[in-house]
Amino acid sequence: MTTANGGNVLAIGIDAAESTLVRQLIEQDEMPALKSLLADGKWLRVQSPAHIGSAAVWPTFMTGVEPGTHGVYSEWSWRPESMNLSRYNGLHLTPFWTLPALQNVRVGVFDVPFAQPVGMSDGFEVSEWWAHDTTDAGLQAGPKEILSLVKRSPGHPLSANRFVNTTPNNQINLKELTAACVEGARLRGQLAQTLIRQTKPRLSLMVFPEIHHAGHQMWHTVQPDHGVYNARNRIDGHPQEPLLKEVYRAVDAQIAKLIEAAGSDATVMVFALHGMRPALGFPAFLAPILCERGFSHLANWRSQSWAKRALSLLAAIKRHTPDEFKKLYYRLTPTVATHKLARPIMLPAYDWANTRAFSLPTDQYGWIRVNLIGREAQGSVPFDQYDETCGQLKDLLLGLVNDDGQPLVQDVVRTAANAENALNNPLPDLVVHWHDAAFAWPVRIKGSKVRAEPVGKKSTGQHASEGFCIYRGANAQDLGGVVAASDLSRLIIGSLNVR
Numbered sequence: 001m002t003t004a005n006g007g008n009v010l011a012i013g014i015d016a017a018e019s020t021l022v023r024q025l026i027e028q029d030e031m032p033a034l035k036s037l038l039a040d041g042k043w044l045r046v047q048s049p050a051h052i053g054s055a056a057v058w059p060t061f062m063t064g065v066e067p068g069t070h071g072v073y074s075e076w077s078w079r080p081e082s083m084n085l086s087r088y089n090g091l092h093l094t095p096f097w098t099l100p101a102l103q104n105v106r107v108g109v110f111d112v113p114f115a116q117p118v119g120m121s122d123g124f125e126v127s128e129w130w131a132h133d134t135t136d137a138g139l140q141a142g143p144k145e146i147l148s149l150v151k152r153s154p155g156h157p158l159s160a161n162r163f164v165n166t167t168p169n170n171q172i173n174l175k176e177l178t179a180a181c182v183e184g185a186r187l188r189g190q191l192a193q194t195l196i197r198q199t200k201p202r203l204s205l206m207v208f209p210e211i212h213h214a215g216h217q218m219w220h221t222v223q224p225d226h227g228v229y230n231a232r233n234r235i236d237g238h239p240q241e242p243l244l245k246e247v248y249r250a251v252d253a254q255i256a257k258l259i260e261a262a263g264s265d266a267t268v269m270v271f272a273l274h275g276m277r278p279a280l281g282f283p284a285f286l287a288p289i290l291c292e293r294g295f296s297h298l299a300n301w302r303s304q305s306w307a308k309r310a311l312s313l314l315a316a317i318k319r320h321t322p323d324e325f326k327k328l329y330y331r332l333t334p335t336v337a338t339h340k341l342a343r344p345i346m347l348p349a350y351d352w353a354n355t356r357a358f359s360l361p362t363d364q365y366g367w368i369r370v371n372l373i374g375r376e377a378q379g380s381v382p383f384d385q386y387d388e389t390c391g392q393l394k395d396l397l398l399g400l401v402n403d404d405g406q407p408l409v410q411d412v413v414r415t416a417a418n419a420e421n422a423l424n425n426p427l428p429d430l431v432v433h434w435h436d437a438a439f440a441w442p443v444r445i446k447g448s449k450v451r452a453e454p455v456g457k458k459s460t461g462q463h464a465s466e467g468f469c470i471y472r473g474a475n476a477q478d479l480g481g482v483v484a485a486s487d488l489s490r491l492i493i494g495s496l497n498v499r
């Protein structure tokens, strides 16, 4: 095995750090580690498939292939063979650190979102010490001595409380969340330094998810005057402390220590695959509008089996339960149980024979799947009607306006160019990007009876597509200004100089 004799690479992901905020904090000397890294290195824009869904970006990074190949776009994926959803477990993905090119390179991997351990015999691999996006597998680490070291180390404060019920105006809660993220970043940095010093990997790859977690709940603290908040009176008028910046600064302080531990001759990359921007919830009217316009049909009550009736009932109860009860439900129910309970009720019971297209549960963009014969087990749309169906859906969506005539849909992305490609397409066939008017509470759609409140209204940040990478290494000046998320692994491998 190669040991640390120079030529090492330290790659640090700051998950969902917003590039414009990072630039601003660098200019204001509030992220000194990144400032000095940038002074000796190069800023690259990172283009990722975030326009398909936020869950697509890390699998793209770690496999080096696009979502149409790795198939991950959500924590819940559509399974056409069972006409249902299944929870992501990451077991089908091959991370680049298992490639033959790296077989003689000692590697350390710490909390890369969506990545599972691969059974390393040296170096270290830790997954879900604390994760914003969890696979339900819980903490895993290897080799054995690393697992015991990690278990002996202090746990992440967010493991005890993820503060997901924090409301934008609850300053006490927001301060507690900030403190938990700051302390979590410190403990993470400390643990990573210990692992790097003890195992001396040539490639150290680690991720800070604290900024991602805080960004969703605290984006309004850095842009309190943005129209999206004020238009809905969600910010109570008291000046907001820019608490989120504290989390950015805390991560920067840990990056400084990790760079020091890696040594002055190491190639260093600090990157984010996507960013964050102001938002309040996301639209939830896609499923009802597809029903209203005849693309989807719900199974009627009488035709449902008893088991399905019970689930529909449960779904109805859950939709109508008062907020307070829901908070309690999510606080008391462990993550695993919540997911197991939530899975069957995220999709209503469809009458598949009469459903040509249907929406999938999402956390940002609208996702539509065509019920294609030959792909969906209970498909209803013939191969030669796929293009036409996509076209009709696109016309419907781009024609949606509110009562004031403002369009609700900005654009519709097709993920398969034609029916032939669609047959093997694991992704939603259409991805719907919303206009601001679609975020109204409630949105009134012209010529429609559908009235649906947005969901996730406590979340004040949503993903922006652009990422960034600050690269300091021997060939920094040879790099162009843009890199694809799917090419970052090749950049890392190239920087290791392995043949």
Ligand SMILES: [Zn+2]
Pocket (backbone or CB within 6 Å): 016, 054, 212, 216, 463
């Ligand atoms: Zn997110």
